[in-house]
Amino acid sequence: MKAILGGTFNPPHKGHIFAALKAADEIGITHVHLMPCKLAPHKSVGVSETHRVKMIELCAQTNERLIPELIELSLPSPSYTVKTLRALKEKSADTICFFIGADSLYNLDKWYEWEHLLDYCHLVVMRRDDEIFSPPPAVQTWLDCHVTREKRVIHEKPAGHVLLIDTPLYSVSSTEIRDVLSGIAKPAKADVLNRSSINGWLEEDVLKYINEHQLYKS
Numbered sequence: 001m002k003a004i005l006g007g008t009f010n011p012p013h014k015g016h017i018f019a020a021l022k023a024a025d026e027i028g029i030t031h032v033h034l035m036p037c038k039l040a041p042h043k044s045v046g047v048s049e050t051h052r053v054k055m056i057e058l059c060a061q062t063n064e065r066l067i068p069e070l071i072e073l074s075l076p077s078p079s080y081t082v083k084t085l086r087a088l089k090e091k092s093a094d095t096i097c098f099f100i101g102a103d104s105l106y107n108l109d110k111w112y113e114w115e116h117l118l119d120y121c122h123l124v125v126m127r128r129d130d131e132i133f134s135p136p137p138a139v140q141t142w143l144d145c146h147v148t149r150e151k152r153v154i155h156e157k158p159a160g161h162v163l164l165i166d167t168p169l170y171s172v173s174s175t176e177i178r179d180v181l182s183g184i185a186k187p188a189k190a191d192v193l194n195r196s197s198i199n200g201w202l203e204e205d206v207l208k209y210i211n212e213h214q215l216y217k218s
Helices: 014-027 049-062 081-091 102-106 114-119 137-146 174-182 195-201 204-213
Strands: 002-007 032-036 066-068 096-101 122-128 162-167
Touching: 002 014, 002 081, 014 032, 014 096, 014 122, 014 162, 014 195, 032 049, 049 066, 049 204, 081 096, 081 114, 096 102, 102 122, 102 137, 114 122, 174 195, 195 204
Parallel strands: 002 032, 002 096, 032 066, 096 122, 122 162
Antiparallel strands: none
16 A cells, blocks of 8 residues: 655655654555655746755655655656556556645645546545634535545555545645745744744755755745
8 A cells, every 4th residue: 555645845844744644654554655746847946856856855765654756757747646646556556545635625626637536546635633624515525425434444445535634733834934944934924933943844854955955045
């Protein structure tokens, strides 16, 4: 069984990783594969694909439970999650548990061929402990048909279910971290997240790499 967490990972931080590892623990999966998403050429993220991959690799070197999964970067554009999942199934017969946050679930009906995601995986939705869970009607109707409360089901079936997992609240985002590193953090946020606290949200080797390559300097 393969747990996959996709994302821009710009940069990868412990808010991403701790929540995914907690969810993996809940469903009895040892490793989490970090899968950087492919970005359209017109979408600027400030750093190259090479840097994003390197930061993920550094996270994996720090924690043996993390494994880079780079398949999406090798697929032809345009990039869609359902196509990536299909490619993963063609590559391996492993059961896939695809991790997303509740905020992504709320927008799921805007994803390309979203109704076919469960043809290739189980969806593991990470909800924050204090969150009011309120998917839009179209997603809720779909969810009612596929959600399960039984964790054993995802080990017994190859695909087709949605599992809701409560995870701790980590009040940090990659955008906020980039703002602090670039020196443009808003004053209200800077009181909570500053250059000192960044050390707690990024792996030491990742922060060192960012500083060496001046990745987020404004």
